[in-house]
Amino acid sequence: MGKEEFVREITNIEEDFAKWYTDVVIKAELADYTDTKGFIAIRPYGYAIWESIQNYTDKKFKEVGVTNLYMPLLIPESMLQKEKDHVEGFAPEVAWVTFGGGEKLEERLCIRPTSETMMSTMYSRWIKSWRDLPILGNQWCSVVRWEKETRPFLRSREFLWQEGHTIHETAKEAEERTMMMLDIYADVIENLLAIPVLKGRKTPKEQFAGAEATYTVETLMHDGRALQAGTSHYFGQNFTKPFEIKFQNREGKEEYGYQTSWGLSTRLLGAVIMAHGDNRGLKLPPRVAPIQAVIVPIAMHKEGVLEKTNKIFEELKNEFRVKLDDRDNYSTGFKFNDWEMRGVPVRIEIGPRDLENGVAVLVRRDTGEKETVELNNLKEKLGELLENIQNSMFEACQKIVSEKTTVAFSLEEIAQNLEKNQGYVKTMWCGNVECEDKIKEVTGAHSRCIPFKQEHLADVCPICGKKAEKMVVWGRQY
């Protein structure tokens, strides 16, 4: 099978981005559709990326005192209903268990769409005094939300995530925790996944059901659409009051706690695919790649080639996640395309002449650049190259973000900018939901956030002409 034919299997990224995306998900064996409608199976190659994200994130969590725990999968209907906004937000999209062990249940149980209600119920029993605070619980689990239209990783009826839930003595401490966790998310997404983030606060319209404030890390995909990559919520006492999470404070008085929650999910795999991928398929940042380098022996049948490449593989495998492709039923050309499609950051080509010269050829997945290196420098050079690729990929994304970020001063201009190249559009905003609704209605863009880094673009709201003090970033979203 020639290169041309192989590459042709993936839809062109410029022609149909959505189809390109699902092609990559399926062909690179990240996930597959299942017979449970709207539910995916995450395949080993995709799951290994999630494990990298988990390991990196969990370590950061533990450094700031977070402890993991596990709450029930099923939540009684009456518990879900305790916080008014929350139930309104989630009840329409939950799955209900009505039979168990052959009998109809007295009360329906929903599969958790998120666990604020269950965590709050348990916390109210565990917390008595200020000495029990803060409580910094987190769980890695799956949640179910009955989405109408689904897409692998991006919007699936089941997804994997972590949900952290904390209770604090003071509003200030809880607010600081909300920011601390948002900063960890920014770290994960920028430093592990090589995707630049836009940090800010969600408008009230876009915030989490039951939250007092929602903070977000937004990312921009290759096609200029935005993806919310992680959120951190400050609840104030919205849940601690109905769930009676009370504690005796340092003055001996009873008080309600201050709460946060924060989560990131397997959506991040969608972000990695869409922020970095190209017409050859997936493109993985080295730090998160399950295979960082693949060794492809050239003229494998020639004497000594396989033996020598095997030796090189053995030397590299203690320091890098490396694979030797010694399959004898595929051509070298097929292998090149196959590993490019799977997004492996570096290909190491070693042929008989290379061995004679004591060299190998390193090929970058991100730029296609080749470099001949001496075998006795291979380890060092590979390490440098992987770091280099990690940084280049981040910079390449950052370049797209700046190119696709525009400023607008009227509704028409917002629409025009989005039509032209999607992206982030900055405007001033008066703070009224009517203006926000109007922008969504006309342009299809949601407010991404009120960025922490504010700019004063003008004095008035581009919709109503009233005084505007805040800058908002808008974008069409996944």
Added chain:
Amino acid sequence: MGKEEFVREITNIEEDFAKWYTDVVIKAELADYTDTKGFIAIRPYGYAIWESIQNYTDKKFKEVGVTNLYMPLLIPESMLQKEKDHVEGFAPEVAWVTFGGGEKLEERLCIRPTSETMMSTMYSRWIKSWRDLPILGNQWCSVVRWEKETRPFLRSREFLWQEGHTIHETAKEAEERTMMMLDIYADVIENLLAIPVLKGRKTPKEQFAGAEATYTVETLMHDGRALQAGTSHYFGQNFTKPFEIKFQNREGKEEYGYQTSWGLSTRLLGAVIMAHGDNRGLKLPPRVAPIQAVIVPIAMHKEGVLEKTNKIFEELKNEFRVKLDDRDNYSTGFKFNDWEMRGVPVRIEIGPRDLENGVAVLVRRDTGEKETVELNNLKEKLGELLENIQNSMFEACQKIVSEKTTVAFSLEEIAQNLEKNQGYVKTMWCGNVECEDKIKEVTGAHSRCIPFKQEHLADVCPICGKKAEKMVVWGRQY
């Protein structure tokens, strides 16, 4: 609060073992009951033990080529029904989702009680040739089984586990994999959890629904009851035929694959509690203990004590999981009892006079023995002591197993032995289920397994008097 009062909170282990067990679960903050009936919340201290088990086990899995993946939580009813024995075994105890997103579902979906059916469905799509084999998938997830009577960790409507599912070219390779995974379970339970295992094959009556053979690692609890701690199943082609997991073999012919599955769960936390615990509470083996040593400063208010213990804590914490208990609202006696109850393997006492003499006192949780060590040897001594405790705890369990293992040659003798001290009872067995049923009916004991290490105790079955070639071990179970 004095020592006496504190200890009295836990039911005496000799008086009521079941009550002692739940007291330890709750008081040591391993888990708690929830408002979802039969479902528990695993608290951070309990979850940290599970994380230790996960890390140890997952590493071993990866060493033998296992790759993690993730399959849907929900399984369509028609899929569950594809393998006859399997559906008969599991259908009565599943939970059914009948509504999603506000609408009644066309087909009921069950929450996975185990994932053979879903894994098999997906594998049948992924496997084409012998080159795709073996496929060695595993998932860490939660499963739901609608048990009538529940007990935290031991029998809960939801539990956490790993389920591995593999497909192989040959029966031989699949059988070898079944054993390989059983050996890893034995390693985890003996070397990490310090509990000796009895390895063997389940009788057909006790094997997994749909399996051709089930192998088990059995453990014996403090009260002499047995607990099945992990199982590994060989399916032959029982699932690959109905699920059409076919591959082109090396001869170019189409063939059905050979399958295995294997799992261990949060039940192991129950095993740790019941195999090691005593009247003071939990007793954790050092390798799995979330806190390996706790430093309790004596006369904390005296000048320099807290400062110096803090320094010692800082020195130890890079090498051990160590905690400094500097709480100022509890007495030293309370702290001693509290950490003993939580099963921390070593207590390090440091008071003003110890500091003058440059020493600390190490107290073992397992035996209560005290040892004074010099501060400049503390690191080394603590390391040795932890290793020592790990081994002693294993040996102590092994002693109980030998004391509680008996031989019987009649039904009456089986019953008598069990009445006397529970435990394992060895007998010969003819192989007929009628005799197995009889033993269960009269003595309440299930066959634990046909041990790999066979002994020839007699020539005949103690029930029917017919020729018997196999030795079986019986025991009442959790």
